[in-house]
Amino acid sequence: MTVNFPFLLGGILLLWFPRPWMRLGPRLGGWRSRRSRPRWRDEPWNRQITGSLEIGFVAEFTKLRNYLDLFRAAAGGLAVVGGYHVLPALSASLDSGSPGAPTVRALQMGILLAGVLIQTVRVNRGHLSFFAPVFYLGGLSLCLAGHWAALFAFVLIWAVNPMLRTAQAFLSLYALLLGVFTFLFRGLAGGAPAVLAGLCFLPVLLSLLSRRRLGVLTRRPLHSEPSA
DSSP, rough: OEOOOHHHHHHHHHHHHHGGTTTTTOTTTSOOOSSOGGGGGGGHHSSSSEEEESSSSSHHHHHHHHHHHHHHHHHHHHHHBBBBBBOOOOOOOOTTTTTTHHHHHHHHHHHHHHHHHHHHHHEETEEEEEEEOOOHHHHHHHHTOOHHHHHHHHHHHSSGGGGGGGGHHHHHHHHHHHHHHHHHTTTTTGGHHHHHHHHHHHHHHHHHHHHHOOEOOOOOOOSOOOOE
């Protein structure tokens, strides 16, 4: 197995970087005092992780962090699995005694799976919540499905979004669309349709298993979280 360590570490950093750090940043060593922080950081929406249950077109497309999620997921995915004339950080070696392509593929998918989990799961003061990383998944689809399949699925899901009432319905249909369009444009190469559909449906599965609603990150507080 051939490993490009700088490329691999860069891809993992992009994929595993938690989204909340974009707003607050990691607090290391207590160097950032409460007095030096702007007052808005102590408002209710920053003291607890909250979310909306619906995905609004205007609200989502006016968030800068969504575009950062899209591009970092695409760049990190390309670094790990390759594509668009970019060599993957992990590739199977031609040596007879080295791990083959299935092992390399499993490691790549494991890195992507961990990234989706990190972007989906939030733990705040012992409270477990799940959020839909829509734009992050859109970025991953660019390297796994190809630009045409990713574009068709992304445009179509937003076209029918007004008829979808929850983030669970949104991601469930998005997983189906990604699987179908990836199959139409790329066939079954590398199991990409199943992998993409599985990664996209993972947040929905976690919310169903935990009997918690799948939310969308927002500054509007939710006072209660009904069970699924």
